Amino acid sequence: MDLLIPDKTHDESRQGEALILGPATGKNNGRKLYIESYGCAMNFSDSEIVASILTDKGFETTSDFTIADVVLINTCSIRENAEQRVRNRLKEFTVAKVKNPGMVVGVLGCMAERLKSKFLEEEKLVDVVVGPDAYRDLPNLIERVDDGQRAVNVLLSREETYADISPVRLNSNGINAFVSIMRGCDNMCSFCVVPFTRGRERSREPQSIVTECTDLFNRGYREVTLLGQNVDSYKWKTTNKSSETDTQKQVLGMDLLDKVLASGEDFSGLQPHYTVEAGDVTFANLLEMVAQISPELRIRFSTSHPKDITDDVLYAIKKYDNICKYIHLPIQSGNSRVLKLMNRTYNREWYMDRIAAINRIIPECAISTDIITGFCSETEEEHQETLSMMDHVHFYFAYMFMYSERPGTLAAKRYADDIPDAVKKRRLQEVVAKQQEHSHERLKKLVGTTQKVLIEGFSKKSNNDYSGRSDQNTVVVFPVSDNYKPGQYVNVLIERCTTATLIGSPQTP
Ligand code: 5AD
Ligand code: SF4
Secondary structure (H helix, E strand, O other), X not given: OXXXXXXXXXXXXXXXXXXXXXXXXXXXXXXEEEEEEOOOHHHHHHHHHHHHHHHOOXXXXXXXXXXXXXXXXXXXXXXXXXXXXXXXHHHHHHHHHHXXXXXXXEEEEOHHHHHHHHHHHHOOOOOEEEOOOOHHHHHXXXXXXXXXXXXXXXXXXXXXXXXXXXXXXXXXXXXXXXXXXXXXXXXXXXXXXXXXHHOOOEEOOXXXXXXXXXXXXXXXXXXEEEEOOOHHHOEEOOOOOOOOOOOHHHHOOHHHHHHHHXXXXXXXXXXXXXXXXXXXXXXXXXXXXXXXXXXXXXXXXXXXXXXXXXXXXXXXXXXXXXXXXXXXXXXXXXXXHHHHHOOOOOOHHHHHHHHHHHHHHXXXXXEEXXXXXXXXXXXXXXXXXXXXXXXXXXXXXXXXXXXXXXXXXXXXXXXXXXXXXXXXXXXXXXXXXXXXHHHHHHHHHHOOOEEEEEEEEXXXXXXXXXXXXXXXXXXXXXXXXXXXXXXXXXXXXXXXXXXXXXXXXXXXX
């Protein structure tokens, strides 16, 4: 059971959504592409890169997989249930393929590396398997399948950032867009499969990010979310090349895993890993560059890491009105021993210090988090420390999960997954109940205030209401009026709230 309070970066309602757009002008090859995505915003953003690569070859998208020539599923491995969902879906595609034998079925994304041989050879569920760094190869791989072969490319890269590919925007409202600023992850949190599925961390060239955001703004977009597994460690050097002597082991991050395994549990931690040299473009610098495109363009970003979020980043957020005062700062556990087992490289005091810095530098900033319950050997007292940390911070939102052991991770190699499911679940329920209280309290405090809202469209429940988000990322609903339309900012006086939504009326300009 995963429980979460939805926001834009991990939108549960979008899981498995088919992504469609109009045909590329003048390039129709007569073939239809169906693509659906699971997992985080990064994966949805990757699907836009894939669609861009394939529409450029003349593919047209469809929302009906039964009539598609190429069916792609962009997968997530983060927890076991995410994988199970994809497997069930692949079985449905196999049934459709019986009626439409020319159909090419492909698996993209995080499950590709781990399950390639299972999907391709053992279960024969798919024709093509493509990892997150090999999307440029998709047109060739599809051709190979057309020639009767099965095709696979799961090579990870230390350089690929797709910087030059301008993603098509799928299912877009024309107002919010995600922009990838980096790929991969070097953190080696012991529970997490991402370093193995998405490879080593690399940052995208900053000017290509600014160009993409400027282009979005010129096309009417009013909010960009800068995406990366660990945006605070964004760093561009003019010499940002990987070493030619890198082995595939290094590209896959297996050298990092060996290092952590060899170090036992005695990592020194508590020093930001993030070091800057003269001339580097840091995340704080990048934020400023994007903020300067226009004061009318809102900037969000996700995800921050407590070990790397510097005061410089906080001052950049403070300096620009258009950088939203909202930070997603996953804590995972409130107990220092568990954090150490998780290899998070910070402890409870360090996290509290970062919260204090945010509150000091940007007092109005909203903070959200991720929490895992029932990690290996977590005691009842340690779980209580997570709850007391929640009381300390009063997060605005949280994504809350039961620990799910992932094959190949540091935790799977080193620790027993020894907390019974019933205990994990009960702890999760306690965390969720507390979060609901805190979210509601946070919203109640906003009743009577005026919030600047970027209108995104009609509310989910009624075409008589508009819905948008406040600077601090809370959904705000208010009556439709001729004075405003989606894509505009409006000041809304908050009159009441539910547990997750603010409700109010627009102030006349
Ligand atoms: N089990 C449970 N939750 C996990 N997450 C990552 N890996 C696991 C796992 N093995 C959660 C973390 C992370 C979020 C994206 O997913 O909280 O921050
Ligand atoms: Fe995203 Fe992580 Fe899932 Fe991959 S495993 S799709 S990076 S959430």
